[in-house]
Amino acid sequence: MPTTFPKERVARAWFDTVLNPLIRVLREESRRLAKNDFTWRVPGRFAALLTIREHLPPEAGENLDQVLKHLPELKAKFDQHDQGLQELEVRVRTYWEKLSTSEDLASLTQRAVLESTEAKGLGAYSFGYEKQFVAYVAEYIVNAMEDLPSYYNLSVPWNLRRKEFLALRDSQPFAALRARAEDASLAFRIIADELADMLVELREQISMELDVPITMA
């Protein structure tokens, strides 16, 4: 924790551009991962899990550098967050790619799509089975999706067969890959929570010491 404090105006800038936004996004990362929502998206990236620097706009980058210069103990924690994210990405990608290329998932998807087309007529879904759908269903499985809203093209097959799709997670080789992804997710959540707590504590100390409000509504 800080041995030297910034002055009031600098503290305000740290709060507004670095500490408050980071606390918010770290809590959000943790909240999503607690629900097993990796926010994975085709063609292969996280939608809401980012590195510390990517979470902030470039114009906040210099304030972030200043925070790190004066509070070097944060750097190790930020690095830990980013390394945890990298590890998580590798494991989630492997899990998603394995599902995307799985014959079992392809045939289950094809069956569900054809069955939905017959059951529902044209409806929202009107252009037959395509091989690329498997990657999308794999995304929904990886993110443990609930029912899809009706406007999604794969909503009928997904919602009808969701339990079967999700059950694939418990069969090999997916169960092992899922476990590896969830281990990395848990480790990452712990880091995100600890980091958020650390930033809250730091913010509190600076706020009380300098009489600077945490937010200026």
Place this chain on the structure above:
Amino acid sequence: MRRIVVLDTGPLLTWACIRLLQELEVMIGNRSSILAEISPGLEWTALEQERFSDFVSKADQRLTTSHVVTEALHLRPHSWLYGKSQAFVSRFYEVLHETEERCLLFKSIQASGFGELAKQNGITDAAVVCLAFTEARGRQDRVTLLTDDSRLFAALPSDPSFEICLTKHCI
């Protein structure tokens, strides 16, 4: 295959703003900070401006909603664009001329199943997402919903019929 771009508020404003900056011959170095006022979090070097303009202007069709148009014209007081609002509005109308504007009423948005999204993200987001889905449905065209809104991006799972793309991903 035709390429269709559905524009959310940030990208529509950015496109019109780039036109204005070119016309006023604002120095390249200054353009970056002006564009960052519209899309915080992006670095707008000359290369990014060119890539963005190409991505939007070379599409076969550009679409937006009347909600987006209305939101885009609420310029932020004290911003650079606000100071140039008269000149900006003419450029804005110029890009609107090259963009097809659709008016989606709340009842039709709701009837299409987007009522829940409207509750969570607001009617402007729901309308623009509804437009992208409707436009992509049953067509072989490549439809891209372009937005700066990372919250909207994170809220939507992928769909095989169209892609939702953050501006930073297309530049």
